[in-house]
Amino acid sequence: MNQPPPLLKVSGLTKSFGGVMAVSNVSFELKEGELLGIIGPNGSGKTTLVNLVTGFVKPNSGRIEFKGKKITGLAPYKIVSLGIARTFQMVRPFYQLPAFKNMIIPLYSPRVKKLAGGKYGDRDAVALDLLEEVGFERDAHVAYKVAGSLPQGYLKRLELAKAMALRPDLIIFDELFSGLSLAEVASIVPIIEKLRFQEITIIMIEHRLKELFRIADRVLVLNYGEKIADGPGKEVMESESVKKAYLGSETD
Amino acid sequence: MKKRKERIDRGIKARSEDIFALSSYREMLYLLVPRAIPVVGLLGVAPFLSPYWQEVFISTSIYALLAISWDLLISAGLVSLGQSLFYGIGSYIAGALNHYCGWSPLFTIPVAALGGGLLCTVLLLPVLRLRGIYFAMVMLVLPLMLSRLVEATRILGGTEGLPGLTPFPNQLIALYVVQLAVLAALFGFRRIMASDYGLVVKGINDNDRSVMSAGINIYLYKTQILFIGASVGSFAGALGTHIDMFAGMPGFALDYAIMPIAAAVVGGMRTFVGPMLGAFLLVPLSEILRALGALRIVFYGLFLVVFIVALPEGIFPYVQRKYHQLERWVELE
Numbered sequence A: 001m002n003q004p005p006p007l008l009k010v011s012g013l014t015k016s017f018g019g020v021m022a023v024s025n026v027s028f029e030l031k032e033g034e035l036l037g038i039i040g041p042n043g044s045g046k047t048t049l050v051n052l053v054t055g056f057v058k059p060n061s062g063r064i065e066f067k068g069k070k071i072t073g074l075a076p077y078k079i080v081s082l083g084i085a086r087t088f089q090m091v092r093p094f095y096q097l098p099a100f101k102n103m104i105i106p107l108y109s110p111r112v113k114k115l116a117g118g119k120y121g122d123r124d125a126v127a128l129d130l131l132e133e134v135g136f137e138r139d140a141h142v143a144y145k146v147a148g149s150l151p152q153g154y155l156k157r158l159e160l161a162k163a164m165a166l167r168p169d170l171i172i173f174d175e176l177f178s179g180l181s182l183a184e185v186a187s188i189v190p191i192i193e194k195l196r197f198q199e200i201t202i203i204m205i206e207h208r209l210k211e212l213f214r215i216a217d218r219v220l221v222l223n224y225g226e227k228i229a230d231g232p233g234k235e236v237m238e239s240e241s242v243k244k245a246y247l248g249s250e251t252d
Numbered sequence B: 001m002k003k004r005k006e007r008i009d010r011g012i013k014a015r016s017e018d019i020f021a022l023s024s025y026r027e028m029l030y031l032l033v034p035r036a037i038p039v040v041g042l043l044g045v046a047p048f049l050s051p052y053w054q055e056v057f058i059s060t061s062i063y064a065l066l067a068i069s070w071d072l073l074i075s076a077g078l079v080s081l082g083q084s085l086f087y088g089i090g091s092y093i094a095g096a097l098n099h100y101c102g103w104s105p106l107f108t109i110p111v112a113a114l115g116g117g118l119l120c121t122v123l124l125l126p127v128l129r130l131r132g133i134y135f136a137m138v139m140l141v142l143p144l145m146l147s148r149l150v151e152a153t154r155i156l157g158g159t160e161g162l163p164g165l166t167p168f169p170n171q172l173i174a175l176y177v178v179q180l181a182v183l184a185a186l187f188g189f190r191r192i193m194a195s196d197y198g199l200v201v202k203g204i205n206d207n208d209r210s211v212m213s214a215g216i217n218i219y220l221y222k223t224q225i226l227f228i229g230a231s232v233g234s235f236a237g238a239l240g241t242h243i244d245m246f247a248g249m250p251g252f253a254l255d256y257a258i259m260p261i262a263a264a265v266v267g268g269m270r271t272f273v274g275p276m277l278g279a280f281l282l283v284p285l286s287e288i289l290r291a292l293g294a295l296r297i298v299f300y301g302l303f304l305v306v307f308i309v310a311l312p313e314g315i316f317p318y319v320q321r322k323y324h325q326l327e328r329w330v331e332l333e
């Protein structure tokens, strides 16, 4: 049997800031349609790993391949045009603009224009459709409210919709659930499951382990920039090194 | 009994830029009048001015062009401390083409605008990645360097400059040309910034990482905005040089760098109207204050400070707010 090639292949990725090893010799592969969770204590290099894959930070060494093509060192906009979208840990929308106007920027990108064959119809209408998909109730006209007036749950969903607008093959969520109530998380999970149904590959950086393990196929654990475990959620949490990294402060 | 001011937005749907759901002549007037004011105010007043004030208005309009160009750059997060770079380069290109090749202003001015825009963009391309203050410093230094270069190498007439350039047929025509340019830049730039393209540009200023993650090449956009702004600035320089019948090192003078910023701050940044208003306030004021001799700068500076403290948002945003809101006193229990 022929194995399909991985969608994303990261090998020996290393990045240090001054003396701090933020990401150290990390390698992993991601199959098409998979949902990979990345966990690790604060400062373990999760966001840096996202920044490396999306081109916001250049690695000291190592190699990143996407769909068999080397993308190491490419500019962020080029990586997006190949099909990788991301969200940010800190959401910072245009606070003074209505939510749907916040969607215009990704809808204006060359990738969207190309996929839609020249013109992508009426951007405002597409923006409203996408926002409805992530739970901006159309009847309540939430999408017309200025972003600054919306609660955190909506801002995170706006961030999600902005990534979806790019019609990516791989989405990387950097702590999408952080700062949300249980109810808000529960309302976002079905949206993610729908993305999986559309065969979009997903990487989720999370601190909310319980919610993550419910949806992730596989979990990768970082500690001080190093990969210390990679496998199904349950197995990973049994492993000694992970227990130590997470519970170290309690058992010591 | 205590009273407090209550503010109410006028109930006119047509307030948003792209929904034109006008339901009456009153609403139409409400929209048209503010747009007609600059057109009538500039073009209509010109023939009634004395030759002296025509001259003042010409130089005011040239500063207004530089201020509007500055405002475009700031919308993309490019802080220009060197509008004099654009002015000087535009003026030298037009001057040289007229002086050495005998081209008519009809050709020198457009060529200087586009050529100057291109040259400035190429000069600044290597520093376009620098943010805020770093870009600003380079823009401050370039015109100073270029004027010393002209002095040292004696190219383009050296310190003497290029005199005897072709003037405009008469002063009124010159005034009309400059004013039309101001109006074109004003309405053109407001249109650009209200479009989806403008939204992307504002996004770059506000949160460039978020725009990058949307798959947009922010340097391409910054380059385009720089080119447009530099072209308008070079256009101003080319007009000014034919009006003065002279191109020379004063084209790189600090005045051309500072006045546009002062005008934008006083009038209200990122509105294009504001910088224009600011120029029409500050340049004539500085003319009137000439009578005070040496104290001129003191009063001028005082005026600026008082103004900025009293109206930090700028004239235009203040007026706009008043126009769109009804205010009334309501009684408090």
Ligand SMILES: Nc1ncnc2c1ncn2[C@@H]1O[C@H](COP(=O)(O)OP(=O)(O)OP(=O)(O)O)[C@@H](O)[C@H]1O
Pocket (backbone or CB within 6 Å): A017, A020, A021, A022, A040, A041, A042, A043, A044, A045, A046, A047, A048, A049, A089
């Ligand atoms: N731009 C930077 N400059 C210097 N040091 C950095 C930079 N970005 C990250 N670091 C350092 O690299 C290490 C990893 O940081 P990173 O943000 O990747 O961790 P994280 O796992 O995302 O943490 P958290 O769970 O708090 O989000 C930290 O020690 C951090 O201080």
Ligand SMILES: [Mg+2]
Pocket (backbone or CB within 6 Å): A046, A047, A048, A089
């Ligand atoms: Mg992080």
